[in-house]
Amino acid sequence: MNMEIATVNSLPYEDFVNIFGNVVEKCPIITAAVWSRRPFVNMGALEAAISEFIDALPESGKEGILRCHPDLAGRDLHSGTLTRESQEEQARAGMDGLDSTEASHMARLNDEYKVRFGFPFVICARMNNKATILQQLSERLRNERALERALGIEEVKKICRLRLQGLVLIDAPNKL
Numbered sequence: 001m002n003m004e005i006a007t008v009n010s011l012p013y014e015d016f017v018n019i020f021g022n023v024v025e026k027c028p029i030i031t032a033a034v035w036s037r038r039p040f041v042n043m044g045a046l047e048a049a050i051s052e053f054i055d056a057l058p059e060s061g062k063e064g065i066l067r068c069h070p071d072l073a074g075r076d077l078h079s080g081t082l083t084r085e086s087q088e089e090q091a092r093a094g095m096d097g098l099d100s101t102e103a104s105h106m107a108r109l110n111d112e113y114k115v116r117f118g119f120p121f122v123i124c125a126r127m128n129n130k131a132t133i134l135q136q137l138s139e140r141l142r143n144e145r146a147l148e149r150a151l152g153i154e155e156v157k158k159i160c161r162l163r164l165q166g167l168v169l170i171d172a173p174n175k176l
């Protein structure tokens with residue numbers, strides 16, 4: 001682990017952003033910004049730096065992060081244009097295997113959510129499944145906007161943590 005973090009700390013920003021740039025979906029600017037916070041004592045410190053950066057953003061910035069997320073079981077999944085990370089997460093949660101009733105239910109709720117809040121429903125797919133995602137989506141639709149913004153951002157952080165873990169445990173040794 002120490003060796004690994006030493007390697008991470010030694011990366012020039014180009015490599016750092018190439019490797020960690022999508023730990024927050026389509027937000028490489030966050031990774032590029034926290035590179036300045038090196039050295040990290042461990043991967044948890046990198047994760048904390050990302051969290052702090054997000055928390056320091058104005059509410060419009062937080063909503064911007066949410067808006068960079070693809071819908072679950074949405075257009076990008078069907079057209080094959082999801083990021084690799086999102087594709088794996090959505091497949092693992094069964095989003096690519098919805099029957100037509102489930103798919104239209106999901107699409108309707110996703111649309112309702114976006115009309116109500118102006119950003120998409122975000123949930124850590126790896127920590128959920130088809131049933132819990134649909135249930136959370138219907139429940140969270142009833143929340144106030146500020147609460148939903150905060151809950152969505154907490155989910156972004158969970159997604160980020162699992163993506164970071166995946167990179168360090170599996171991909172990073174090959175890439176570094």
Ligand SMILES: NC(=O)N[C@H]1NC(=O)NC1=O
Pocket residue numbers: 025069070071072085086087089090120121122123124125126159
């Ligand atoms: N909308 C949304 O939650 N998208 C995502 N969640 C996740 O775990 N991966 C995603 O792409």
